[in-house]
Structures are given as C-alpha cells and as structure tokens.
Amino acid sequence: MTRWHESSCQAPEIIIEAGTGWPRCRTCRNSAPLENLLDRQPPSDPLLSPPLDEFPGELNLHWLPCVPYFSSPKPAFRPRLQLWAKASQQASKPNYNDSSSTLAPPEISTIYERRLTSNEFRLLRLCPVQNGDDPFHLSLHTYTHDDCPEYETVSYTWGGEEGDSSLCKPIFLGPYWDVLFQTRNCWDMLKLLRPREGFRMVWVDAICINQRDKEEREDQVAKMGRIYEDALRVVVHLGQNLVSPLPPSAVYPSRHKFHQFNDRLPKGPTLKEVLQRKYFSRVWVVQELIISRQALIRIGNVEFVIDQQTSKNIESSLQGLNWANIVAQWAQHIAQGCIPRKSTSLLDMIFLTWNSQASDPRDKVFGILGLLENLTPIVRPDYSISSQHVLIGIAAHCLINLRDIRILSMAPGIRNCGSLPSWVPNPISSELLARRPRLERNTTEQFTLKWQKEAIQKLRDQELSDSALNIVGDTSRLEGRYRHVFWPLVVDKTICGWNSKAVVETSTGAVVLNPVHLLQITSRPKLVYSAEDLRVFEIFGRSGTNSFYLVTCDVALDTCVNPKEDHLFLLAKEDSTSLYLVLRRLRKGYSRRFHLVCSCEQLFFR
Structure with a gap:
C-alpha cells in the first residue's frame, strides 16, 4: 500500500517536519514511513519481466492478429530440442498452465483510481515550491486527447548513465500524499522540471501510466506516438x-x-x-x-x-x-x-534501430511502432507474451503480409537460432548486430560493380576457361543467361505467389511457404571471390564440370552447407527481386520440412 494515513482520516492536512523534511498529517498524526515502504518495494515489476520462452511444440502463438496462424491438432513432428530450445530451459520444464504463472489483476491503487479508457491519458501537474529541497508533491489529472491542456513530454532513461533502475526516491501524489518510488534519474529530472512560478503540465511515462496494470500499459504504449506528437x-x-x-x-x-x-x-x-x-x-x-x-x-x-x-x-x-x-x-x-527515407517500412525501421538497446527485449519491436502510423491499429504491444512470440510474430508479418523477403536474409539459420525458428531474426544477437550494416546495403549492386572490376581478374588468375570469363565479364550476357534460366519462372504468377497460402504453425513457429525448388547441392562450395562484405562461392554439379555461383552477404557457405543434405530454393517477386534459400531437411521421413541454413542474394551459372 502507498497510503500511510489512518483509515479513518478523511481530511488530510499535510505539513513538512522540520527535522526530517518528510510529510506528516496533522489530522491523523501519522508520518510517512518511508523506510518501511522502501523495504517493501518489489525488486522488479513483474510486468516488466518477459515470460520465459516456451518449448517448441507448445508455443500457442497468436500475436499479431493479422498474421495467418494455423493449429495442428496432432503435430506431425516435434522439432529436435537442441535446435530450438535454449540451454537454460532444458533442465526443467515450466508449467505454463499453472495459474501462478499468469499475471494477477492489478491491485487496488490509491494513486490510480481507475483504468484509463482508450481515449484518455494522465498528466502530472508540477507546482512551484519556496524551498527547492522540499519533497516532491505532484497531482495527476486525467484528460481525453481531444480535450486537454497544453503539455510537455519528457525523454530520459530510467536507470540513467549508471544503469541504476532501483526505485529508491519517493514522490508524493494527490491530497493524501500517497508515496510512489521512482529511480534516482527520474527524480533528478523532476527536480529540474519544477517551475519557478505558475505550474507545468508534463507527461512522464513512469508516473502517468499505471505500470502494474498490464492492459493500461499496453493501451498507453500503443499510442505513445500520438502523446509525443501532440505535446508542445x-x-x-x-x-x-x-x-x-x-x-x-x-x-x-x-x-x-x-x-x-x-x-x-x-x-x-x-x-x-x-x-x-x-x-x-x-x-x-x-x-x-x-x-x-x-x-x-x-x-x-x-x-x-x-x-x-x-x-x-x-x-x-x-x-x-x-x-x-x-x-x-x-x-x-x-x-x-x-x-x-526512400522506404519507411517496418523492416527499414528495424534496420535503423538495430543498435538501440532495451532492458526488455520485446521493446526492440514495441519501441518503434509509433514511427509507423499505418501500423498502429494492426501492430499493438502485448506484454503478456514472451520475446519469442514477439519476434516470431513481427517476422511473420514482414514476410507474409508485407512480402518483405529481406527478413530471411537477417535470420541466423540453424547456426544460432536458440529458442527461435531458424527463419526468425533475433535483434539482440551479437552476430546479427555485426551483420546489420552489411544487410542494409544493396548487395546486388555491389556485386555487379565489383565483379566486373575485381572478380574477373581473380578468376583469370585462377585460370578459368575463356567461356566462363566471357559470360561473367559481359554483364548483358550474364543477365541474359540468368533470365534464360529463371525468368520464365519469375513471370509466372503462380511462382511469385510463394506467400499466397503462407501460414505459421501456432505450436512450433514453422512457416509454410511455396518456394521454387531449384536443385540439390551435391558439392562443397568453394570461395572464389571476396571483398568486404561480399563473397562469391562456386558450386559444381553432379557431373563435376558444370557449376554455378552463389553470391552471399558475409555468409561462409563453405562451412555451413552440407553437400547432398542441403537444397537450393527460390523466392521470387513480381518486381523481379529474389532471394535464394539454402534449406536442410528436418530429418528423414519429413520430405517437406526444412531448417533454414542461410540465404543468398544472387545465383549465376557458368
């Protein structure tokens, strides 16, 4: 409880004690027991701690609602645990049906009298004080977005530069001076905001949102873009x-x-x-x-x-x-x-903020939604689900609904997928953080320029045949050869409709697509050219004479591809953009179920 008065106190009259500098009520004669209240502070808010990731086969995915999910009554397979589950979860299996693992309704609050409606938000009223060392006494006021005073917002980090997120500094709210502890950095910020005269209306997320009410928090976070946009x-x-x-x-x-x-x-x-x-x-x-x-x-x-x-x-x-x-x-x-930007799609925003940090991994996605107004009604934060659900849901939305095949080029594949399916990127992965700048560039354009100037000379040094040099060196002939092999497939709308019946399996996170199967990889890829983030690998066919080149963005095909186990697939779009996927069968007996090994940007035949 944050109220420190006697229950019979109906008309509190607050004074500041000269010795301690803390509030005392003349009516009920109680003083704020700050030390006791501070000791009863929870170590962390349970709403700020993401639920643990579930085991594959038991995910029960449902976020986002716009993603086409399907459920199998009896899944035909159960993915191997070591490829899907985190090591920390293999020792014991949490009981996700246990009522104790679900969030309880928010406790009755003397500070937040009721939950905000969808069109409401709260503002803090800051008043001047004669003594700058007096305790913070603020008042909360509820308004609708269409009927509110001018106000300011704030931007800060809860823990500050030192990362101290402990709730240790008291502020007092309302006529009863109810106690709400804040971080030291938030407290310092409020001290600077105190007006010299008049009053100041301010929106502070940590105070204006009931952080212990999951539903209110999600509603307010979903419209933070509007709150900041409407502020002075x-x-x-x-x-x-x-x-x-x-x-x-x-x-x-x-x-x-x-x-x-x-x-x-x-x-x-x-x-x-x-x-x-x-x-x-x-x-x-x-x-x-x-x-x-x-x-x-x-x-x-x-x-x-x-x-x-x-x-x-x-x-x-x-x-x-x-x-x-x-x-x-x-x-x-x-x-x-x-x-x-030329394109402000969801994936572009993920690229732009990839290096940004969040104490809650889910906020790597939730924190950018306000920058994309057209997504606000569709993509809504849900703090009851794990990071695993959020990352699968947003990746599925990009791939299936937005048809942005670049999302697969960001995926780690089976090398480092952890508890995620192999096709889902992990924005907190150190490996992908290192690759992000490379993924932003147009690898195809780099390839066209660098191959002509540098790769041809390297191939000459390797004494490749004249016919191969002619094909690779002449861009028009190279493109013609490429179109001859693949263009009839690309213009076929049925081939471009790889996502027409795409769905995500709710229990495992497996995505069902309809790519074009090109060939089985039968030999070990050989690196024939590299420059910065560009690598070109040559792969020979069954006969050992015919070969093709795969262009990758910093992916070591020679170490991650398993000959005779891996297959090459094509995802093609109507605008002629494409992505080549190296897939590996899940295991024998499942001919149509694969893990993603890696993706490649271009394919050329000798």
Whole structure:
C-alpha cells in the first residue's frame, strides 16, 4: 500500500517536519514511513519481466492478429530440442498452465483510481515550491486527447548513465500524499522540471501510466506516438552529471539553437561525446525525439532547442560531424516528425534501430511502432507474451503480409537460432548486430560493380576457361543467361505467389511457404571471390564440370552447407527481386520440412 494515513482520516492536512523534511498529517498524526515502504518495494515489476520462452511444440502463438496462424491438432513432428530450445530451459520444464504463472489483476491503487479508457491519458501537474529541497508533491489529472491542456513530454532513461533502475526516491501524489518510488534519474529530472512560478503540465511515462496494470500499459504504449506528437515539446534529460548550477545572477537557463552547440559550450563536451551517451542507445528515445515538434536539451547551464529548422542546420553548422560515424544516426532527424527515407517500412525501421538497446527485449519491436502510423491499429504491444512470440510474430508479418523477403536474409539459420525458428531474426544477437550494416546495403549492386572490376581478374588468375570469363565479364550476357534460366519462372504468377497460402504453425513457429525448388547441392562450395562484405562461392554439379555461383552477404557457405543434405530454393517477386534459400531437411521421413541454413542474394551459372 502507498497510503500511510489512518483509515479513518478523511481530511488530510499535510505539513513538512522540520527535522526530517518528510510529510506528516496533522489530522491523523501519522508520518510517512518511508523506510518501511522502501523495504517493501518489489525488486522488479513483474510486468516488466518477459515470460520465459516456451518449448517448441507448445508455443500457442497468436500475436499479431493479422498474421495467418494455423493449429495442428496432432503435430506431425516435434522439432529436435537442441535446435530450438535454449540451454537454460532444458533442465526443467515450466508449467505454463499453472495459474501462478499468469499475471494477477492489478491491485487496488490509491494513486490510480481507475483504468484509463482508450481515449484518455494522465498528466502530472508540477507546482512551484519556496524551498527547492522540499519533497516532491505532484497531482495527476486525467484528460481525453481531444480535450486537454497544453503539455510537455519528457525523454530520459530510467536507470540513467549508471544503469541504476532501483526505485529508491519517493514522490508524493494527490491530497493524501500517497508515496510512489521512482529511480534516482527520474527524480533528478523532476527536480529540474519544477517551475519557478505558475505550474507545468508534463507527461512522464513512469508516473502517468499505471505500470502494474498490464492492459493500461499496453493501451498507453500503443499510442505513445500520438502523446509525443501532440505535446508542445519534449524535455530531454541526459543525466545530472551534464547539468551545472545556474550562476547567482540567473533565474532561468539561457536558451540557444542546437546548431550553436560548439559556440555556446567551448569548454564543455563535444556533440559527438554527447551523442555517445547511453541515453541515445535507448530504443524508446528514437520515436520520442523524432515525432516531437520540438526538443529541449539541458547541458551545463544552457538549454538547447531543436526544431525542424535547427535540426536541418546541425550538419552544416557543426564542422567535423560525420553522422556515418555515429551509432545514433537517427539523431539527425530529431523533431522532423518522421525519418526521410526512400522506404519507411517496418523492416527499414528495424534496420535503423538495430543498435538501440532495451532492458526488455520485446521493446526492440514495441519501441518503434509509433514511427509507423499505418501500423498502429494492426501492430499493438502485448506484454503478456514472451520475446519469442514477439519476434516470431513481427517476422511473420514482414514476410507474409508485407512480402518483405529481406527478413530471411537477417535470420541466423540453424547456426544460432536458440529458442527461435531458424527463419526468425533475433535483434539482440551479437552476430546479427555485426551483420546489420552489411544487410542494409544493396548487395546486388555491389556485386555487379565489383565483379566486373575485381572478380574477373581473380578468376583469370585462377585460370578459368575463356567461356566462363566471357559470360561473367559481359554483364548483358550474364543477365541474359540468368533470365534464360529463371525468368520464365519469375513471370509466372503462380511462382511469385510463394506467400499466397503462407501460414505459421501456432505450436512450433514453422512457416509454410511455396518456394521454387531449384536443385540439390551435391558439392562443397568453394570461395572464389571476396571483398568486404561480399563473397562469391562456386558450386559444381553432379557431373563435376558444370557449376554455378552463389553470391552471399558475409555468409561462409563453405562451412555451413552440407553437400547432398542441403537444397537450393527460390523466392521470387513480381518486381523481379529474389532471394535464394539454402534449406536442410528436418530429418528423414519429413520430405517437406526444412531448417533454414542461410540465404543468398544472387545465383549465376557458368
């Protein structure tokens, strides 16, 4: 309980005790037992801890609703455990039907009187105090989106740069001064937000959302994009160690445009150093700063303002700033409302935020939904499901509904799939984090340019035949040969309809597709060309004379492909884009069930 008064106290009158500085009620004569309340704080909120991943064959997938799932009453197979389940889960099997493993309804709260409806949100009212060391006393007010006052939002990290996420600093809410503990970083931010006069209406996620009510949390997270977009500005708190006291003669911090950063802070941190702080690696920050109309960042005793115009002036005004060398490249789009890209698909946003961090792995997906307005009614956060469910669901949506076959090029295959199916990427995998920059590039274009200039010379050095050199060296003949073999298949709508009846099996996460089977791989791939992230492998056919080339993006085919076990399949789209899949049969007796070994971007015959 957060209320510390006697149950009979109907008209609380709060005073601040001179000795302790903490509140006491004159009516019931109780004082806030902060030490006892702090000791009773749970170590972590159960709603913030993802459920454990389930065993394959027992997943019961259902997220997202737009994904075509199907259930098999009696699955025809059970995948081998070591290929699907995490090692930590092999020792004991959790009972997912046990009522104790489900989340209980939210406890009755004296702070949050009721659950918000879909059109409501809460705001904090901050009032001035005479003594800056007085306890925080705030009030919560509920509004609808169509009938609310002007307000500000905030952007910060719960644990700050030190990563201290313990709820240790009290704030007091409402007429009873109910106690709600916050992190030190949140508390420091609120202290800076206190107005000198008047009052300030602010939206703070940790306080304005009942974090112990799963349904309310999901509703509010789903519309965070709108909350930030409708606000006057977002106030950014980078940490107390970047804030310095105001000079004695000043009442308010001075304000300047962000592109004047180096001029106003000649002895302070550089902009590159600021952008390397842990704050900018947080996935939620991306939508909070990009969607907002204006951002206000306090560094030293200066508040820097970023709006649409100043955001555009940053690169031209700050000499030596190269966004390509900054992890948070998205920061150049602060206050722009969106990210100007040729394509702002869901997968593009996943690419852009791949390096961003989240304490909850599910937020790697949930944290970018606000940047894609057309997805908001379709893709909705669900914090009752495991990370496993979220990653399978979003991958299936990209592949089946959006027909974005690039999702398969991000998948680790059977090499490192863990508890996920081999076709599902894992955004927290260190291996895929290293591959992400390569996956963003157009491998086909690189191949066309580099093959002509470098690969041909290497093949000459290897004394390949003149006929092979002619085919590979002449782009038009190469393309003609490629079209001769595959173009009749590509233009056939039945071949392009690989996803027409695509579904995902609810119990295992297996995806059912209709790709084109091209051939069985009968020999070990041989690396014949490599440059940066581009590799070309030659594979000979059964006769040992005819061969073909597979172009990959940093995939070692010579070590991951098993001759006579693996098969090559084609996924083709009407726009002539394609992806080649190396698949391996699950086991004998299951002729149509495969694991994904890897994907290849191009195929050429000698």
